[in-house]
Amino acid sequence: MPEGHTIHRAARDHERALAGQALVVTSPQGRFDVEALLGSGERVTLKRVEAWGKHLFYVFARGRTVHVHLGLFGRFHRRANPPPPPRESTRMRLEGEKVTIDLVGPTACEVVSAKKKAEILARIGPDPLRDDASPAPFYEYLARSKTPIGAVLLDQSVIAGVGNVYRAEVLHLLKLHPSTAANALSRAEAKAMWTLLVGLLRRGVEEKRIVTTHGIALEVPRKRVPRGESLHVYGRTSCRSCGGDVQRFAQRARTAHVCPTCQPYRHAESPRA
DNA sequence: GCGGTATGCCTAA
DNA sequence: TAGGCCTACCGCG
Numbered sequence: 001m002p003e004g005h006t007i008h009r010a011a012r013d014h015e016r017a018l019a020g021q022a023l024v025v026t027s028p029q030g031r032f033d034v035e036a037l038l039g040s041g042e043r044v045t046l047k048r049v050e051a052w053g054k055h056l057f058y059v060f061a062r063g064r065t066v067h068v069h070l071g072l073f074g075r076f077h078r079r080a081n082p083p084p085p086p087r088e089s090t091r092m093r094l095e096g097e098k099v100t101i102d103l104v105g106p107t108a109c110e111v112v113s114a115k116k117k118a119e120i121l122a123r124i125g126p127d128p129l130r131d132d133a134s135p136a137p138f139y140e141y142l143a144r145s146k147t148p149i150g151a152v153l154l155d156q157s158v159i160a161g162v163g164n165v166y167r168a169e170v171l172h173l174l175k176l177h178p179s180t181a182a183n184a185l186s187r188a189e190a191k192a193m194w195t196l197l198v199g200l201l202r203r204g205v206e207e208k209r210i211v212t213t214h215g216i217a218l219e220v221p222r223k224r225v226p227r228g229e230s231l232h233v234y235g236r237t238s239c240r241s242c243g244g245d246v247q248r249f250a251q252r253a254r255t256a257h258v259c260p261t262c263q264p265y266r267h268a269e270s271p272r273a
Numbered sequence: 274g275c276g277g278t279a280t281g282c283c284t285a286a
Numbered sequence: 287t288a289g290g291c292c293t294a295c296c297g298c299g
Contacts, residue, residue, distance in 0.1 A: 003280050054281075072281045073293040089293070105293040107282070156282085163280050210280075234280085253287080254281085 002070040004053055004161020005204025008129045010076055011051035012205070014058075017078070017099040018046050024095040028086040036111040037064050046094070053124045053160025057117060058094075065117055066092075071107030078102075124160040128197040129205065135194040142182040142190045149185065150178025151252040161201060168234040168257040169212040170196055172241075177265040178256045184266050213240065233257045 022043040027034050037060065038044055045061040056068040068074075083100035086093050092103040103109060112120070125141075126133040141158050142149075152158055153167040162170075171178055174193060176185070185193070199216040206218060211230040214222060232240045239246055239259035248255050 006280080070281080071292075072279065073291085074281090075293075107291075154281090165280050255279095 002054065002072070002074060003163030003166055003201075003204070003210065004051075004127065004129055005201050005208075005210065007054050007056055007070070007161070008051040008201075009205045009208055011049040011056055013078070014076075014094070014101055015046075015049040018094060018096040018101065019048055021046060021096045024093075026086075026093045026095070028088060028090040028093060032092045032109050033111060037066060046096075051127075052121055052130070053127045053156055054163070055120055055124070057112075063114075065112050065114075067108055067110055067112040067117065067120065068092075068103065068106055069108035071105070074106035075104050076101055077104065124156050125158045127160040128194060129161055129201045135191075138194060139187065139190045142185055143187070145182040147182050148179045148251065149176055149182050150256050152182050154252050154254060159197075162197060164254050164256075165210050165231070165234045166197065166200060166204075166212075167254075169210070169232055170200065172232045172239075172259060172263055173212065175263055177260070177263045178251055178258055180266045233259050 022045045024043055025034055025037055039062075044064065047059045047061060050057040050059065054069060056070075058066040058068065060066070079100045079102065081095070081098050081100055083093075083095065083102075086102055087104065089104050090102045091106055091109050094101045094103075126135055126138055128135075138159050142152065145152065147155075150167055150171060153162045153170070154164065167178070170193060173196060174189065176189075196216070199218070200210075200212055203216055203218060204210050209230065211225050212232060213230055214225050229240070233246050234257050236246050236257070238244065239262060242259060242261050244259055244261040247258050247260055249258075250256070
């Protein structure tokens with residue numbers, strides 16, 4: 001589940017459920033340094049939860065911040081209080097007044113300094129889900145890079161929050177082969193890509209899953225898209241648009257999905273690197 | 274029960 | 287580029 005939409009949804013949900021409350025924080029698994037957060041206290045008040053790309057920051061009172069990155073396996077479980085006993089694998093448990101959030105299997109769950117947080121933010125690109133994001137650096141990168149567009153979309157330093165599913169789907173919707181050089185895209189295509197990602201990611205936040213079919217207009221009430229009809233190419237053997245075979249190949253150490261009929265490779269003016 | 278796979282990303286070589 | 291991290295699920299038998 002963890003692409004940018006999952007992270008932003010968690011930030012929203014957790015802030016609504018827990019902000020302003022003095023939380024009991026534990027690490028049943030023992031691998032999260034609770035003492036670094038709590039000090040000698042028993043509880044600490046959560047102020048807000050921020051999402052930047054695939055990174056989460058839980059901002060507590062007394063200047064303490066916990067950085068969470070789910071990686072490939074990380075998940076949250078929300079429990080109504082009183083919560084059941086935690087699984088042994090629970091890295092961090094945040095227990096509020098009415099709700100308890102359990103975190104399992106993250107790549108990162110650590111108390112970070114303001115400096116460390118700034119370093120993390122400095123190495124990620126603009127996040128289409130943030131209202132304060134500027135796509136200009138993304139456009140500039142595309143214009144001057146011969147890197148295949150499919151690889152660019154997974155590079156969190158260029159654009160933050162896009163993962164393997166959104167990569168496959170946005171390229172299909174724009175009829176671009178993942179191997180097409182970034183600088184073969186026109187400025188208009190680059191802008192269309194950003195706008196499309198904003199819409200798709202926002203929809204993902206609202207629906208709590210990735211849906212790229214049946215339009216992206218959020219204001220129009222939609223029936224729930226049935227399972228198996230939510231994507232065009234990712235994880236499929238046949239293209240939802242044309243019925244042709246979906247090809248898979250490794251790109252940036254991840255499996256790219258492409259319909260070569262809908263997404264013909266476009267040669268750039270300069271040879272591919 | 275076992276093996277393969279996964280929506281991520283870091284490091285060593 | 288390969289391997290490691292780390293958890294859950296699914297198909298198979």
